[in-house]
Amino acid sequence: MVMGMASILCSLNGHHHAACWLVLIGYLLDLADGAVARQLNACSALGAKLDDFADFTTFGIATSLLLRTNELMDNILCMCYALSVFVRLCFFSSGIPFMYRGLPCIYSSAILSSASLLSGGNMAVLRIIAVAMILFMISQNFYPHDRVLESQAWKKVVYAGGIAMLFCSSFAPACLYYLLWSVSYILFPTSLWSSKV
Template sequence: FFQRTSKLFLSERASWVQLKEFARKNAANTLSVANMVMGMASILSSLNGHHYAACWLVLIGYLLDLADGAVARRLNACSALGAKLDDFADFTTFGIATSLLLRTPNILDNILCMCYVLSVFIRLCFFSSGIPFMYRGLPCIYSSAILACLSLLTGGNMAVLRLTAVVMILFMVSQTLYPHDRVLESQAWKKVIYAGGIIMVFCSSFPPVCLYYLL
């Protein structure tokens, strides 16, 4: 009886250890998948005319993307799969979903949408600075956050969004170096600001709160 009980206990303990290891390895991947889900939800919202929701879903994806890399490094769970998932999620949320915020029946606006998606694709595929803690070209996550916030603040004013999108495209494909600011691994005050960003999601019925994401 004692031997069977001991074996059962050891088996359950081993299963628990395996479960913890699985959770450690996939915590960051879960955040990347959640980011992709936000992007797909934003796409559907845009296609169904729910512009306000589409913008906020992009901003939620922005928060998730800031977290996934930090979680992977903190848990020592960086992997090739994680990097691919992150790129797919970024392309979905900050490429396709964000471009649809610019969509109108106007053919020129549709061309602008395609140019924006293409610039995000180029940014993700080909722009690696080779310099630690530096980006070459403005990261698409920031350009998307700016567009989503301006869309909310201006009520979807297309003149403002067109101009901003063109500027963001130029910044993304530029050769300018930008510092890699690891928000969740930096000073404590930046972590507090990040936590504030999460709280702002629950105040999304009040459009001006999106100004917080431009800090």
């Protein structure tokens, strides 16, 4: 939630590059918070609600502000993106263990943030990606919930690579790393990311 609020402040003050990287840091933290809570035996109903609030702050509001301009249509797209994250968080349960309905918003945010950094904030590119991510999030497709830090060793290596990339945040390959990681979740959800804990 702190990363999301910091990203919102950066967006409002015109620090686009920092806003994108704060969303990506939030992406890493969101993948880790459940594993940490389970290790500390600190899981609770309150924690689950706080996680949803943090997700909406970072992957809804903060990410949608990356689309904000002075144009009316961009601001409508900004609102639609935030609303689609809200809908996705409210109705994500599929009733099937380890499966979600609709693309988890952390991946759509990582794709949008990475694309924004790689394209230099090109709004034509971001509009197309945002519309695609909205459609993926509100779709009825099934996506796996794999606990990356409690799964196969190679997934932990991918996560560690994401942390290492934070120290290369001024380089395009770092953004490309996050983009490929997130896109792989959309393209190969069952073959790569569906292993149960």
